[in-house]
Structure formats: C-alpha cells, structure tokens
Amino acid sequence: MLAVSILNRLMMAAATLFGVALIVFVLLRVVPGDPIAMMISPGATPADIAALRAHYGLDTTLPVQFGIWLKSVVSGDFGTSISLKRDVLGLLGDRLPATLELAVAALVLAVISGGLVAIAGTLARRTLLEPIIDGLNGLFLAVPDFVWALALVLVFGVFLPIFPLSGRIDPSTETHFATPFYLIESLVTFQFAVFADIAAHMVMPVLALGLPLAAIIARVLKAALSEAMVQDYILLARLKGMSNLRLVLQEALRNAVGPTIALTGVQFTFLIGGTVIVERIFAYPGIGNMAIDAVINRDLPLIQGLVLVFGALFIVINLAVDLLVAAFNPRLAHG
Template sequence: MSLAAVLRRLATAAVTLFGVAVVVFVLLRVAPGDPIAMMIGPGASEADIAALRARYGLDQGLVTQFFIWLQGLIAGDLGTSISLRSDVLGLLGQRLPATLELAGAALVVALLVGGTIAILGTLARRSPGEAVVDGANGLLLAVPDFIWALAFVLVFAVFIPVFPLTGRMDPTIDMDFATRFFLLESLVRAEFAVFGNIVSHMTMPVLALALPLAAIVARVLKGALIEAMGQDYVLLARLKGKSELRLVLQEALRNALPATLALTGVQFTFLVGGTVIIERIFAYPGIGNMAIDAVINRDLPLIQGIVLAFGAMFIAINLAVDLAVAALNPRLRHG
C-alpha cells in the first residue's frame, strides 16, 4: 500500500470519526432523560440546577453545544465526566490500556487456538477425525462470549475456584507501575509473580472473548488451507517427498494467511466491542465496564469520549489489517 493510499485512508478515517462524533452527540442530546437530574440532590434549588447546567454547557442550544465540544476536542479536551467529576481524557487514559491488553491477549489466544484447529482439520480431511474437529469448532462458534464467561464463572470460580473472579490483579500487590499496561510492564520488568497474578485474573475473560473468534479463524483458515493444498506448487512439493504437516505449514499456510488475516481484523473489532459485557461480568476495570456505568448515569461527556475511543480503535485496527494484508500479498503491495 503506497503512502498516498495510506494518507487517503487516514483522511477517510478522520471524516468517519467526525461523522461518528456528530451522530453520537445528536443522539445523546435528543434521548430522553436529564443527566443533571441524576446527579443533583433532591433538595437542590432551581439556581443550583441552572448552575450545573451552565457548568457542563447544557444551557446552550444544540448547535452551540456541539461547537463548544468540538473546539475542546480539537484542543484535546473531551470535557469533564458528570458522574465521576474527572477529566474524560484522563479517565480514558486510565481504563483504555486494560481493555487493550485484554483484547490483545484474547486475539493471541484466538489465533493460536483457531490456527491449531484449522491445521488439525486440514491434516484430518476426508477422515473420521475431520468430523470431530469440525464438531468441536462448531461448538465454539455456536456459544457466544458472554455464555462462555458465565460458564467459566460457574466452573472455575464457584465449583472449582482456581481463578480470581473479579479485578485486574490482587489489591495486595504493591508495585509502582510506570504505565497503565500492567501485564506488559510486569513482563518487561521481569516481575513474574505480578505477571502471573495478572494472567490469572485475565484467564477467564480472555478465554470467553477468544473462543468464538478462534472458531471463526479456524473455519476460514481451514477453507483457505484446503484450497491451497490443491494447488500445483503443493502437488510438486508432495512429489518431492514432503510430509503432509510440512506441506501445510511450509507451503499452504503462507498463501492462506492473507484472507484469514483480513477477516480476523474485521472480527477483532467485534471482539473489542464485546469487551463491554465481558468486563462487566468479571468487574474488569476497562473502558467497556466504564461505558456501562456512563450509559446508566447518562454521563454525556464520558459516553462521547468512550464512543470516540472505540471508533478510533476500530479505524486503526482496520488500517493495520489492510497494511498487513498488503504486506503479505505481493499483488496488493505492488498494485
């Protein structure tokens, strides 16, 4: 993908993000409910209510409110959370790394599990083992992430309590983190006890997010591998005496990756969106859990900031996937 193409995509992304901001802003303002009424005490006077409206800019017209908010957005100010009384940008900076680590770990697990299932299914094609692999993959595909989450809570936190149920790590851990990426930082700093504790807290939510995506990866990759196994270059390699496993890994896999990677990128955006309910189930302190509280409290500035953060993530993921697919496919890279 050329530099001009990347710049065009970035320009399109900016326009898309602006459109998302406009739609969310308007929908939140026309939706029923008064955020000020939800945060003010029952004995407040009309003057108190008017002062709060003025503080959060809700006493202005809709167009004026939007341009005030847009001016702040350009300056890097997303406003102040009505329910948490804190800077929205600061809140996103605190919570977003937790969600990124959760989604990133789930993606890695999904690729490993899905890739393994696809390779096993390809090696077992036209044999009884293929039906077993396809059946297991169908089970993973049929069960949504929140059902997996509830099942894991029941089995591994209630019946056999081997994993912590809530939180990101034990509150007794005393470590001075330089960043909010606790998992990555503890690994880089070789704090393996802390790293293991964080992993134990992430295990159930990561698996709940990863298993449905793994089933999609397995299905797409297996189809691409079987198609590649019928190509002439694979037949030539087979005539040279290569084993089926080497044919799959060395010959077919690299040609099956681009299509799988493209679909995985699209599904990964749904995985990031799925963190909302998963974080709520496990009381995981990420942006998804905060989004539910923001909606319940009708915290307009915080909802707008969270939606923009999700929109920016989706656009960045899609752009990264396009670049990766172009890098793996010479016809797209030089086209």
C-alpha cells in the same frame, strides 16, 4: 502508490470519526432523560440547576454545543465526567490499557489455537477425525463470549475455584506501577509474582473473548488451506516428495493467511466491543465496564469520549489489517 493509499485511508478515517462523533452527540441529546436531573440534590433551586446546566454547556442549542465540544476535543479536552467528577481523557488513559491488554491477549490465544485447529483439520482431511474437529469447532463458534464468561465463572470460580473471579490484580498486592500497562510492566520489571497474579485474573476473561474468535479463525483458515491444497503448485510439491505437514506449513499456509488476516482484523474489532459485557461480568476495570456505568448514569462527556475511543480503535485496527493484507499480497501492495 502505497503512501497515497494510506493518505486516502487516513482522510476517510478522519471523516468517519467526525461522522461518528456527530451522530453520537446528537443521539445522546435527543433520547429521553436529563443528566442534570441525576446530579442535583433534592433542595436545589432553579438557579442552581441553571448554573449546573451552563457549567456543562447544556444551556445552548445543539449546533453550538457540538461546535464547543468538537473544538475542545481537537485541543485535547474531552470534558469532565458528570458521574466521576474527573477529566474524561484521564479516565480513558487509566482504563484503556487494561482493555487493550485483555483484547490483545485474547487475540493471541485465538490466533494460536485457531491456527492449530485449522492445521490439524487440514491434515485430517478425509479421515474420521475431520468431522470431529469440525463439530467441536462449530460448537465453540455457536457459543457467544458472554455465555463462555458465565460458564467459566461457574466452572472455575464456583465449582473449581482456581482463578480469581473479579478485578485486575489482588488488592493486597503491594506494588506501584509507573504505567497503566500492568501485565507488560510487571514482566519487564521482573516482578514475576505480580505478573502471575495479573495473568491469573485475566485467564477467564481472555478465554471468554478468545474462544469464539479462535473458532472463526479455525473455520476460515481451514477453508483457505483446503482450497490451497488442491492447487497445482501443491501437487508439484507433493510429487517432489514433501510430507503433508510440510506442504501445509511451507506451501499452503503462506497463501491462505491473507484472507484469514482480513477476517481476523474485522472480528478483532467485534472482540473489543465484546469486552463491554465480559468486563462487566468479571468486574474488570477496563473501558468496557466503565462504558456501562457511563450509560446508566447518562454521563454525556464520558460516553462521547468512550465512543470516540472505540471508533478510533476500529479505524486503526482496520488500517493495520489493510497494511498486513497488502504485505502478504504483493499484488495489493503495488496495485
């Protein structure tokens, strides 16, 4: 049953990705503005403009353009960036790992800190500490990621210049990476000085992305833990002499983690989307920062490639979340 469910979800994912590609392709071509007009020089002749339009496949009807582009995408050719004059797939391969490292680091921060806050709030039930924890968590929940980014720039970039303000690594660092996963590669190859420099550049973006998600995880997990703590099996365990901490960690947590995983997966997709603004603020060289430049330059091949990547990421994350939820709930795994 699980294999059939995965196959059905993969078929739905393919259909969803096709729909996303179709909608974005059409919308990009019906909005005002001509990308070719941004590329031509002042002295270009009509023949030059026509040749450039034919080179990028913009001289045919929309259905023909979509068919040609879709056929190229299926074969692994995402086209050439109009503004950067590079292969779109190569650009995505260079920039995507930076965004993934940033997003995964923010997710780890959010899960750990949000889980600790939820456990602390559950242990502090019906005490003076509980409303304080809930109030602080509500404050963190109300502030969006880009506001956190600006605040962190002011605090740790201007008033207390502890962390680097922009970039992914110090330009003066003399090292050559075999992969675009700089953080992981520097750690695996024991380049701890390089690892520390990359991590320092990630601190503020990770905090900006992770703090709002941590607040969401804390609220949902605390509510699930509070509901679990009044169940009969918790009462029975309490009668056996278990401490509150042991009750929360050993009994309630494993039953409350299911809905928290489901919500965390959904919010993680929004977190990846939030990297667009945060990467721009910190000049972080990921696909989010590149997406803004692509939109400004009306770089159609690059925008289409970016949208497909974001869509594929969302689908993969949702599929992984469904599998994790099923793994933590045997009824779903066999249903």
